[in-house]
Amino acid sequence: MRWFEGSIPAAIAAAKERRCVFVVVITGSDGQSAQLMSGWETDSVSEAAQNCCVAIRLDAQSEACVQFSQIYPVVCVPSSFFIGENGVPLEVIAGSVTEDELQRRILRVTQVSTHTDADPGDRHISGTELAEGPLDGCLCSPESLSVPPEEHRASGHVTPAEEERQPDQALDDKVQRLTKKLEERREQKKKAEEENELKKEMERRKTGKEMLDFKRQQEEEKTKRLLEERNREKAEERAARERVKQQIALDRADRAARYAQSQQDAEAARLAALQARDAKRDAAQRERSAVARIQFRLPDGSSFTNQFPSETRLLEARQFAAQEVGNRYGQFSLATMFPRREFTAEDLEKSLLELDLAPSASIVLLPQSSRPSNTVVHSSAGGGVWAMLGSLLYPLLAVWRFISGFLFSSPPPPAAAQNQPTTNTYGSSAAAEPQRDAVRKRVHEKRPEDFKKEGKIYRLRTQEDNEDDNNTWNGNSTQQM
Structure with missing residues (x-):
């Protein structure tokens, strides 16, 4: 269609x-x-x-x-x-x-x-x-x-032209009426559209205002909600930080307590170990100090050793030394070299333990002259009689010293020789030098096997000494085993 x-x-x-x-x-x-x-x-x-x-x-x-x-x-x-x-x-x-x-x-x-x-x-x-x-x-x-x-x-007599003109006129009238109505309708429609546009504009403005109010309200609610959430997060963070601080403080206190306890335990253990070691050392020291091993060194380089109870007086040790050496050195005193100390008459009444000579010590015998040096001074001050008498008796004294040194394997005391005049000392020393060498040689030959000679050096012989240790005895050798 x-x-x-x-x-x-x-x-x-x-x-x-x-x-x-x-x-x-x-x-x-x-x-x-x-x-x-x-x-x-x-x-x-x-x-x-x-x-x-x-x-x-x-x-x-x-x-x-x-x-x-x-x-x-x-x-x-x-x-x-x-x-x-x-x-x-x-x-x-x-x-x-x-x-x-x-x-x-x-x-x-x-x-x-x-x-x-x-x-x-x-x-x-x-x-x-x-x-x-x-x-x-x-x-x-x-x-x-x-x-x-x-x-x-139609009327009784109507011409054909009128008959044709009547439908055309009626149609034109209807078209005009229709056009007029269409125009009126268009005007009404235009007015209605304008009113509708105005209403729509008012509605749009109202809606826009409501939307703006709604958005502003939403923004305010969102801002308020964000602020509350932020405050809540800050509070939670602050609480978490406080909990962490408290935990850190507790951990520090715990570590400090554990460290203090460990330090106390370590200190107690150290003190206990130290006390045990001191007690052990004291026991060993007391055990060792119960006996004093004294080595007596003679002026000629020889020595002898003896053991005494630590409570023995130094006087008894001196008496033992006097019995051993006899009258070879005459009057002598006792001294230690390290540290340098010469014992007095008061020290003779003290025990070896009190004088730090236990458990072992080395004592040197220092010979003394038969007459003190101040006697010569006083005699010279008293008159020339004693000086002349001393000069006359000096050769006899020198012969006696030579004979006693030959018999007792001991040279005359050097202190007495130093107290004499220079000319006499030189003469007597030059005359007695060959005899002294012979005496020393015999004395060295008579020494016990405790000493070992290496050149001009004598050293103590121990049970561990053997011929293989000769290369490393004094520590100066380049050979190390």
């Missing part, structure tokens, strides 16, 4: 130009409208309406349908209006009809239109004739289905 694509006035002008029936089909969105449109779209109906109709399709909700219903009342939807050249509805089909019925209606409208053009005097169409056919429950007004008699009734 070829539908006219223009507006209603254009369709009316096209129908008037082609002298065809103007067909208006009004449809909706229901099933009857779809059924009616399917009938119009068939090939037989399209072929029947192609040459005799100018058809236009309107939606029941469109503005054009509203304007059309102001002139031709639309009773029901769907509807099909067949309008002649003079604007009079020739046929109105209310509701949907079958394809055959629609084709039959189109043929009848074509015949009515042709008959109207052939006999202009008879143009009245009764309402019963136009409403003939099924309406499917739709009610149509008789006024809309019939043409007023005064419009179709």
